[in-house]
Amino acid sequence: xxxxxxxxEDIAEGDEIEGFSLDITSRRLALQVSxxxxxxxxxxxxxxxxxxxxxxxxxxxxxxxxxxVRVITDWMGDEGFLKRLRFExxxxxxxxxxxxxKGKVTTRYERDGETLVDLDVWAENEREGVTxxxxxxxxxxxxxxxxxxxxxxxxxxxxxxxx
Amino acid sequence: MxxxxxxxxxxxxxxxxxxYVGFETAEARGRYPVEYDPIRRHCHMVDDNNPLFLDPExxxxxxxxxxxxxxSGWLALYFASLGPxxxxxxxxxxxxxxxxxxxxxxxxxxxxxSRIRVGDHLSVRRRIADVFKKAVSLDPEAVWIVAEATVTxxxxxxxxxxxxxxxxxxxxxxxxxxxxxQEPV
Numbered sequence: 001x002x003x004x005x006x007x008x009e010d011i012a013e014g015d016e017i018e019g020f021s022l023d024i025t026s027r028r029l030a031l032q033v034s035x036x037x038x039x040x041x042x043x044x045x046x047x048x049x050x051x052x053x054x055x056x057x058x059x060x061x062x063x064x065x066x067x068x069v070r071v072i073t074d075w076m077g078d079e080g081f082l083k084r085l086r087f088e089x090x091x092x093x094x095x096x097x098x099x100x101x102k103g104k105v106t107t108r109y110e111r112d113g114e115t116l117v118d119l120d121v122w123a124e125n126e127r128e129g130v131t132x133x134x135x136x137x138x139x140x141x142x143x144x145x146x147x148x149x150x151x152x153x154x155x156x157x158x159x160x161x162x163x
Numbered sequence: 164m165x166x167x168x169x170x171x172x173x174x175x176x177x178x179x180x181x182x183y184v185g186f187e188t189a190e191a192r193g194r195y196p197v198e199y200d201p202i203r204r205h206c207h208m209v210d211d212n213n214p215l216f217l218d219p220e221x222x223x224x225x226x227x228x229x230x231x232x233x234x235s236g237w238l239a240l241y242f243a244s245l246g247p248x249x250x251x252x253x254x255x256x257x258x259x260x261x262x263x264x265x266x267x268x269x270x271x272x273x274x275x276x277s278r279i280r281v282g283d284h285l286s287v288r289r290r291i292a293d294v295f296k297k298a299v300s301l302d303p304e305a306v307w308i309v310a311e312a313t314v315t316x317x318x319x320x321x322x323x324x325x326x327x328x329x330x331x332x333x334x335x336x337x338x339x340x341x342x343x344x345q346e347p348v
Contacts, residue, residue, distance in 0.1 A: 022209060035208025037201070037241055042265070052265045053301045053335050061268040061327075062237035063208060069235050070211040078215050078225050082234040086272035 005077040007143035008115035011108050017119065019071045019102030024059060024095050036062030058092035059099070064132050067101045068121045072136055075103070079141045083116070087134030097125040103136075114139050174262050176296045176306070183259045188289040191244040196284045197232050198242075205238050219281075230281045236273035236325040239314045243287035259294055261306040262341075263333030269307070272326045277316075284317040292326070302332035304341075 022028060029044050041048035043060045050056070064087065072082055093099045103121035110116065117140055123132040152161045199219070206216050214221035215231055222230045232238055279285070293309035312325040333341065 020210070028208070031204075031208040035204045035206070036237060040266070042267075051334055051336070052332070061271060062205075062235070065235050065237050065271065065273075066205055066211065066233065067209045069233050070206075070209050070213070073211075073213055073215075073233060078227065081278070082275055084272070084274045085234070085236075086270065088270040089268055 005079050006075070006140060008108065008117065008140040009143045011105055011117050011140065013105055013108055015105040017071060017075045017103035017105070017121070019100065020074075021098050021100045022067065024093050024097045024099055026095065029057065029059070029095065032059055032063045035066065036060055038062055054092070056094045058094050061089060064089065064093070064123055067099065067123060068132070068134050068136075071101050071103050071121050072119065072138060076138050076140060081139040082136060083114075083139055084137040085121075085134060086136075087121070087132055089132055091128040091131035093123065093125060093131055094127075097127055099131075100124050106135075115142055116140075174304070174306075176294070179260060179306075180294050183291050184294055186258065186291045188258070190286050190288045192286040193242045193244060193284060195242075197279055197281050199230060199281055201241065202230065202232055202238070202281070205235065205241075206233065227278070227280070232279035232281070232283075234273070234275055234278070234323075236271060236312075236314075236323060236327075239273075239279060239285060239323055240287060240312060240325065242279075242283075243285035243312075243314050259291060259306075259308055261308075261331040262304050263302060263306070263331050263337060265301075265332050265334060266329050267301075267332070268327065268329045270328045273323055275323045277320060277322050279316070279322055283322075285314055285322070286316075287312050287314050289313075297330075299330060299332065302338060304338075305330045305332045307331075 033039065033044055038060045042052060042054065043057055046057050068085065068087055101123045103119045105117055106120055107118040117138045119136045119138060121134045121136055122130050124130045152159065202216055206213065215225060215227060216233050219230050289310055289312045291308065292311050295307050297305060297307050299305045307328060307330045309326065309328045313321055314323050316322050
């Protein structure tokens with residue numbers, strides 16, 4: 001019943017990760033406070049945000065991280081392991097924006113017995129372009145090796161004997 | 164360690180660095196174990212319907228065997244210290260004196276060493292890794308704080324290390340008031 005499980009061997013550098021989009025609405029801001037339990041008013045009180053010099057409220061780090069983690073975990077499936085995620089809040093996602101989150105495979109390699117994939121992941125919007133660039137490293141499982149039973153059979157016209 | 168270093172409108176970043184860089188907080192332990200519903204709310208804020216994070220029946224059919232906490236450093240810190248009640252607002256800036264009390268997170272890096280399951284009980288230790296001044300458009304006197312948090316589980320295994328960089332700044336009003344106080348009378 002496990003969801004899609006990409007194996008490390010299936011991944012190619014340059015593969016794109018489709019991701020998703022979210023409209024930043026007042027309802028979404030309420031979900032943000034509920035889901036992150038971040039009650040710092042700069043993320044939901046426009047007057048407080050403007051007093052600090054911001055044009056408006058903007059979504060918080062917990063929200064952005066949850067979105068980037070979703071991009072990665074939707075893609076890697078149940079057997080993948082997120083080993084590292086780094087991201088920067090360079091620009092803001094504000095009410096009225098449509099936040100688009102996606103990613104791309106940059107490197108596939110082995111190190112210390114682990115089968116690893118490096119990703120670029122990011123959030124963007126039409127107003128600012130990329131607002132939240134990030135990089136991640138994921139461990140993906142190897143494709144299981146076929147197990148051969150003892151015996152004799154034919155593969156591609158050849159007789160094969162397994163002892 | 165909470166006495167102000169800044170006073171009388173002056174701020175000595177070298178003194179703050181000498182006094183606070185390397186400072187470690189006592190270990191905090193989450194009031195409750197890792198629970199289903201905060202995970203559900205966290206997932207729903209970004210429409211994450213991953214059954215491994217939401218559905219105990221589904222999770223039991225996987226090799227994980229139980230619902231996992233999404234690998235978000237934010238959520239790990241929530242379970243380790245901040246939530247759910249009573250709310251303990253213990254950001255680092257009250258520990259490190261700064262000219263401004265407004266904060267903006269600038270970057271975060273999380274390194275994971277194991278998964279978190281529902282029922283785990285998390286703790287956290289924090290360390291101030293760096294403090295420095297760097298001007299931003301919001302405030303030319305912005306002070307940046309780099310903090311590291313190590314999250315452990317009930318077996319004292321490290322589950323993740325979080326490195327967070329945030330800036331603290333003054334409001335435009337506070338900057339104007341500060342400029343006026345510097346004017347010769």
